Amino acid sequence: MSTGLRRGQVAEAAGVNIQTLRYYERRGLLAEPERSNGGHRLYGEAAVTALRVIKAAQRLGFTLEEVAELLEAGRHRHGRPVPGLQDRTAAKLAEVDAKIADLTTIRTALAAAVEAGCDDLTVCASSTCCPIPFTDLAEESRHAGPCC
Numbered sequence: 001m002s003t004g005l006r007r008g009q010v011a012e013a014a015g016v017n018i019q020t021l022r023y024y025e026r027r028g029l030l031a032e033p034e035r036s037n038g039g040h041r042l043y044g045e046a047a048v049t050a051l052r053v054i055k056a057a058q059r060l061g062f063t064l065e066e067v068a069e070l071l072e073a074g075r076h077r078h079g080r081p082v083p084g085l086q087d088r089t090a091a092k093l094a095e096v097d098a099k100i101a102d103l104t105t106i107r108t109a110l111a112a113a114v115e116a117g118c119d120d121l122t123v124c125a126s127s128t129c130c131p132i133p134f135t136d137l138a139e140e141s142r143h144a145g146p147c148c
Helices: 007-014 018-027 043-060 063-074 086-115 121-125 134-144
Strands: none
Touching: 007 018, 018 063, 018 121, 043 063, 063 086
């Protein structure tokens, strides 16, 4: 291969830095590039596309491990649908929905605390009119197990 993109060009085209590109190479997320006669790595446009896919999947909440699994499955599909992609996407959607529900609960409690003018958590927690559900939150935390 005499033509191709060098690391900096690929990183810039994909909107990542060179360290990210190197990290993804080490993780096996990107195929090993060909080398020029001078030993420089030369990437094709597929590397730019792969980097964009990886970053988009991360923004959608997939971990790098999950992205690696999806990419690996895609490499071996040979034009056939990838089994499990729908299931993995549905599971990620359920995770996102659960996070949204949790954040909505937190937002509601915080907005109520602001509206009530709570300035001291200790005083507020001992008050019967406190809008923050300290007892409920403590129960959730206790059932979730230790944080350390």
